[in-house]
Amino acid sequence: MTSTTPAAPATPAFPTGSVLGYPRIGPRRELKKALEAFWAGRTAADEVEAVAADLRRRTRARLAELGLATDAPAIPSAFSFYDHVLDTAALVGAVPARFADLQDADGRLDLAGYSTVARGRGDDLPLEMTKWFDTNYHYLVPEIGPGTAFRYASDRPVAEFAEALADGVLTRPVVVGPVTFLALAKPTEDAPAGFHPLDRLDDLLPVYARLLTELAAAGATWVQLDEPALVSDSIGVDAAVLAEATTRAYRALATELARPERPAILVAAPYGDLGAALPVLAATDVEGLAIDLVRGDAPTVAVPGLAGKTLVGGVVDGHNIWRADLDARLTVLEQLAGLGAAAVAVGTSTSLFHVPHTLDDEPALDRTLVQWLAFADEKVREVATLATGLTEGREAVRTELLAASDAVRSRATAPGVVRPEVRERAAALTDDQFRRGPFAARKAAQAERLRLPALPTTTIGSFPQTPEIRKARAAFGKGELSAAAYEDEMKAEIRRVVELQERIGLDVLVHGEPERNDMVQYFAENLDGFAVTQNGWVQSYGSRCTRPSILWGDVSRPAPITVAWTTYTQSLTDKPVKGMLTGPVTILAWSFVRDDQPLGDTANQVALALRDEIADLEAAGIGIVQVDEPALRELLPLREKDHAAYLDWSVRSFRLSTAGVRPDTQIHTHLCYSEFGEIMDAIDGLDADVTSIEAARSKMEILGDIAAAGYPRAVGPGVYDIHSPRVPSQAEVTELLTEAVRTIDVDQLWVNPDCGLKTRRYEEVTPSLEHLVEATRTVRATL
Ligand SMILES: Nc1nc2c(c(=O)[nH]1)N[C@@H](CNc1ccc(C(=O)N[C@@H](CCC(=O)N[C@@H](CCC(=O)N[C@@H](CCC(=O)O)C(=O)O)C(=O)O)C(=O)O)cc1)CN2
Ligand code: MET
Numbered sequence: 001m002t003s004t005t006p007a008a009p010a011t012p013a014f015p016t017g018s019v020l021g022y023p024r025i026g027p028r029r030e031l032k033k034a035l036e037a038f039w040a041g042r043t044a045a046d047e048v049e050a051v052a053a054d055l056r057r058r059t060r061a062r063l064a065e066l067g068l069a070t071d072a073p074a075i076p077s078a079f080s081f082y083d084h085v086l087d088t089a090a091l092v093g094a095v096p097a098r099f100a101d102l103q104d105a106d107g108r109l110d111l112a113g114y115s116t117v118a119r120g121r122g123d124d125l126p127l128e129m130t131k132w133f134d135t136n137y138h139y140l141v142p143e144i145g146p147g148t149a150f151r152y153a154s155d156r157p158v159a160e161f162a163e164a165l166a167d168g169v170l171t172r173p174v175v176v177g178p179v180t181f182l183a184l185a186k187p188t189e190d191a192p193a194g195f196h197p198l199d200r201l202d203d204l205l206p207v208y209a210r211l212l213t214e215l216a217a218a219g220a221t222w223v224q225l226d227e228p229a230l231v232s233d234s235i236g237v238d239a240a241v242l243a244e245a246t247t248r249a250y251r252a253l254a255t256e257l258a259r260p261e262r263p264a265i266l267v268a269a270p271y272g273d274l275g276a277a278l279p280v281l282a283a284t285d286v287e288g289l290a291i292d293l294v295r296g297d298a299p300t301v302a303v304p305g306l307a308g309k310t311l312v313g314g315v316v317d318g319h320n321i322w323r324a325d326l327d328a329r330l331t332v333l334e335q336l337a338g339l340g341a342a343a344v345a346v347g348t349s350t351s352l353f354h355v356p357h358t359l360d361d362e363p364a365l366d367r368t369l370v371q372w373l374a375f376a377d378e379k380v381r382e383v384a385t386l387a388t389g390l391t392e393g394r395e396a397v398r399t400e401l402l403a404a405s406d407a408v409r410s411r412a413t414a415p416g417v418v419r420p421e422v423r424e425r426a427a428a429l430t431d432d433q434f435r436r437g438p439f440a441a442r443k444a445a446q447a448e449r450l451r452l453p454a455l456p457t458t459t460i461g462s463f464p465q466t467p468e469i470r471k472a473r474a475a476f477g478k479g480e481l482s483a484a485a486y487e488d489e490m491k492a493e494i495r496r497v498v499e500l501q502e503r504i505g506l507d508v509l510v511h512g513e514p515e516r517n518d519m520v521q522y523f524a525e526n527l528d529g530f531a532v533t534q535n536g537w538v539q540s541y542g543s544r545c546t547r548p549s550i551l552w553g554d555v556s557r558p559a560p561i562t563v564a565w566t567t568y569t570q571s572l573t574d575k576p577v578k579g580m581l582t583g584p585v586t587i588l589a590w591s592f593v594r595d596d597q598p599l600g601d602t603a604n605q606v607a608l609a610l611r612d613e614i615a616d617l618e619a620a621g622i623g624i625v626q627v628d629e630p631a632l633r634e635l636l637p638l639r640e641k642d643h644a645a646y647l648d649w650s651v652r653s654f655r656l657s658t659a660g661v662r663p664d665t666q667i668h669t670h671l672c673y674s675e676f677g678e679i680m681d682a683i684d685g686l687d688a689d690v691t692s693i694e695a696a697r698s699k700m701e702i703l704g705d706i707a708a709a710g711y712p713r714a715v716g717p718g719v720y721d722i723h724s725p726r727v728p729s730q731a732e733v734t735e736l737l738t739e740a741v742r743t744i745d746v747d748q749l750w751v752n753p754d755c756g757l758k759t760r761r762y763e764e765v766t767p768s769l770e771h772l773v774e775a776t777r778t779v780r781a782t783l
């Protein structure tokens, strides 16, 4: 096809083992601490830069020590201060107009400006945050319009590559690919109807071309462009449109821009199966493809176009923490060799930033459990072992393969993994345990019992987690504070939170969740079948992290968990107190979950434990219980064909947890993230009496869908956007509520914030809730 152009130079060596990415936050959350000190004005930008440079250097050294090559590009250059999608926006100059003043003459953002785009400033809202594929990581959504002026506006990828090279390490720069970047972006507000950011692909590609030429000039031999959009049906872009964009993008970057003007290109497609997008990518002139062989299956027949390409088999799971069965994984890699690729290499299925740094930091974790696990560093070792197996043959890694197989096998028979009493209870479930009585009767019984005003006001559960609360918990954990003293401090906090809610005039009170380090980890700590980590931090967004629990065995509840806290709270007030639990799907979604049985079975075990907890709350006189399911949407499979089965088990597990209550006990649920239309049927299926949802930013648009669907139960569309420090005015909330009562039936409506208040400060929360209650009174007066 290109007989008139000279033959391209031979493809540079690609390492037999590499990883798609690595945690960025630091083993001790060094980056989080540096950023938060900078944002608080306690340090200068160069101190954050110094911490970041040190982290990058230590990461390179660690990855080399664990067996990745330094003379072939095995080690990724994939650092980010906040978010890799924001980095890409900053790289291509796609900064929204409201932040244009933060760019210098060349379009660059400094660290302060970059932070402002991420976090907002006064009335200038930050970029919207949303879930990254089916993970608990949140990215910032770029805003792209017809007028967005793309330009090469950051030399960070090149500088970080050069920094590593000067340190003796040839890295592989990692950047979000152009198709995924635009596919995940949203149109600016001024964009005409029908505009999609992908319409700007041809204008964006020259910036990527410039980046590639700069990287080549700096000595990069390979670059990795991440294109996870290609594994998903759920990002609102038609598969045919994505395929055409992919062809066009890589014609410009790989065909029209020839080597050696650019590095060899590895397109990575993590998080799922490429399906029909695989032949599309294979037909481009990129030099390598990295495919996810944990979520996706290895192709079984030769794919045209693969000849001449390097195929990186993502056989080590980047998204969960189980040690790999190396023997079986090696077999998968050997199968790849039959597909016609020029070379086969070992990789991870996704970046490793979804898993904690290392098991070496978990001395308190049960030793039996530890031998079943692999965190990021242990996964790098697995990759290195598989690479040796691939190049030198199985014999060369015989001991490692045997050890891995033994560990995997030992899980099946270990105590606690299968508990007959848990299995028997789940096997004996009957359909009526998943069903409550008719809603009309429940509604009447609850109205009679609770006697709430029109437009009842409440909050989503948590109140600010103050430094004092966290310090007390840390001291308790270290044994410096007794259990009794810790409990006293938490009770004092509950009293403050109840007094505040009463003073403000809220109708349904909460205890504020001060005793919870995290809404999932807290339950994991109190249920059998889970383990928790000390240092297993994983980035959730920006500087915020969680320590996902490890759900390794059959689940049961040794004792009531929330009952004492809730009844204590109820004893302080005549207003109804809402019990607060995290639902089964969310507990699974935000933990590392066993992979040896269907998720639905695991969810039902958790659901039964919660069902018992709700029964105990009910028996203790609590009339309202909220079961949070903010991750219901997150676990929705990326491929449409898998949606129905997922929604079936997830909805059933929620119903199993909640359907045991009396008609006059009111069940609430809470969901965040607003792509609601697509799971409307599932929300209906949950059969909760009251559902609170995120709605403030989208100006209650969701209510139209709810009204149109004839949804009968109550909803609490959020009227206060808790993701921003901004305090909504009373007039604003009044306006939202006025709109809401025009759209749906008044007796279906509750008034509440978008989500919990734990990340906010009292300076913001108190006036915001005052405005919320005042606005409700104003609107009530008009009814
Ligand atoms: N698991 C989970 N996923 C979720 C959410 C969520 O709430 N939980 N919410 C959504 C948004 N994601 C979020 C993720 C994290 C945080 C968050 O606030 N994380 C905290 C840590 C929460 C925690 O585990 N707190 C612990 C440990 C706190 C801590 O850092 N302690 C210090 C010591 C305290 C001191 O002396 O000041 C230490 O260990 O070094 C506690 O309270 O006990 C943070 O990054 O800062 C918020 C939202 C979606 N996904
Ligand atoms: C991420 S959803 C949060 C729900 C929880 N009850 C809270 O208020 O924090």
Ligand SMILES: [Zn+2]
Pocket (backbone or CB within 6 Å): 460, 630, 670, 671, 672, 754, 755, 756
């Ligand atoms: Zn929420």
